[in-house]
């Protein structure tokens with residue numbers, strides 16, 4: 366670990382450069398100097414019949430967490446999977462698998478965030494899930510099962526991000542093998558609302 370963003374040195378050059386590009390883009394967002402120009406019809410036409418994103422992003426549906434904006438990206442760059450609480454399930458796993466196997470993305474960003482409503486709701490309704498939102502809650506309870514005394518929702522979200530990585534590694538042969546063969550790097554990240562910064566955790 367000896368670069369500005371604490372990107373691990375052992376990952377592939379491809380993953381490193383794409384991840385660095387995204388984290389630099391995030392700094393553009395934070396500094397109010399976004400550079401993305403590829404948000405126009407011309408770009409869409411260029412990619413009308415194919416796509417070549419360089420990262421898959423799994424994050425929350427939260428309206429404040431918009432990957433293309435916070436990473437200073439445009440059309441065709443990110444393959445985004447958004448679901449409340451960055452929770453997982455078969456469709457989510459297969460969406461990521463598609464990006465890895467068919468689109469050959471070298472980076473998978475798991476992006477948790479501050480003030481996540483799902484973490485708050487889970488904490489309020491632990492350990493008995495209400496009938497509503499039960500499948501979402503069951504995805505975040507494993508963290509509380511281990512650390513019931515968590516009081517900080519933002520810390521809870523970061524622990525959940527680590528749990529999601531474990532889940533993907535255990536439930537997907539495609540993802541597991543890609544990681545082991547250094548074709549994919551899973552970057553666990555957290556989005557800080559007060560600063561706008563995305564940092565690796």
Ligand SMILES: [Zn+2]
Nearest residue numbers: 425427450481
């Ligand atoms: Zn959220």
